Amino acid sequence: MHDVVAGYGNTTVLHDVNIAVDDGQIACLIGPNGSGKSTLMKSIYGFADVKAGTVTLRGEDITGRSPQENLANGMSYVLQEASVFPGMSVHENMLMGGYVFEDDERANRRAEELYDEFPILGDIRDQRAGTLSGGQRRLLELARALMVDPEVMMLDEPSIGLEPRFIDDVFERIKQLNDLGTTILLVEQNAEKGLSVADRGFVLASGEIKFTGTGTELLNDDEVGRLYLGG
Numbered sequence: 001m002h003d004v005v006a007g008y009g010n011t012t013v014l015h016d017v018n019i020a021v022d023d024g025q026i027a028c029l030i031g032p033n034g035s036g037k038s039t040l041m042k043s044i045y046g047f048a049d050v051k052a053g054t055v056t057l058r059g060e061d062i063t064g065r066s067p068q069e070n071l072a073n074g075m076s077y078v079l080q081e082a083s084v085f086p087g088m089s090v091h092e093n094m095l096m097g098g099y100v101f102e103d104d105e106r107a108n109r110r111a112e113e114l115y116d117e118f119p120i121l122g123d124i125r126d127q128r129a130g131t132l133s134g135g136q137r138r139l140l141e142l143a144r145a146l147m148v149d150p151e152v153m154m155l156d157e158p159s160i161g162l163e164p165r166f167i168d169d170v171f172e173r174i175k176q177l178n179d180l181g182t183t184i185l186l187v188e189q190n191a192e193k194g195l196s197v198a199d200r201g202f203v204l205a206s207g208e209i210k211f212t213g214t215g216t217e218l219l220n221d222d223e224v225g226r227l228y229l230g231g
């Protein structure tokens, strides 16, 4: 993002934001509640209004592109809010992740590949998504976002509301995906956990980037520790 000013209608949330994530990296964005972390992701993906500045992907200007265009372009996004379709089965939810495919068979094939990766989802493919536990739901959201085999993934608070044993599992998955070449931008309330897996970290406060560094640099920075990591 280059000098991005963004928000919703007349409301401005982000002020001159500059961040860069290299190909193949995991980047983690931390900051207080309401600082604009979700808005930053939404303005990359076309869910918030970019009023000035540009968003580029591999050098190409993607400012203002719609979520559908971004998805078809190999970028997927797991929202902070619960986003499974509760009345649909696990499998139907998976197929929704591939709705940009022109060919239905391709979506079915891709879902089968992902059940090999996530056997727990294969086992419950016919279950209504509304009946899943929090951990199962998060896994479904993650797997559904993989339907398009994305090059870039944005994950907004993947560990929110999960029991500790599921949190470790989700972070393991994130590292595995990154090892397979997916570039990841993460927003994480659990700042220590997020920064500890991140090649690059950003601290956002009041809509401005206050600190940038490697994950380790931010974890070891006294001021970041005092202000944002609970001392």
Ligand SMILES: Nc1ncnc2c1ncn2[C@@H]1O[C@H](COP(=O)(O)OP(=O)(O)OP(=O)(O)O)[C@@H](O)[C@H]1O
Pocket: 008, 011, 013, 031, 032, 033, 034, 035, 036, 037, 038, 039, 040, 080
């Ligand atoms: N759709 C919207 N319309 C208007 N204002 C919004 C909208 N969504 C968010 N905001 C405002 O934008 C600001 C930043 O919210 P945002 O959700 O981006 O913060 P955040 O850092 O992700 O917070 P949290 O850590 O609590 O999830 C808040 O003041 C919020 O009220």
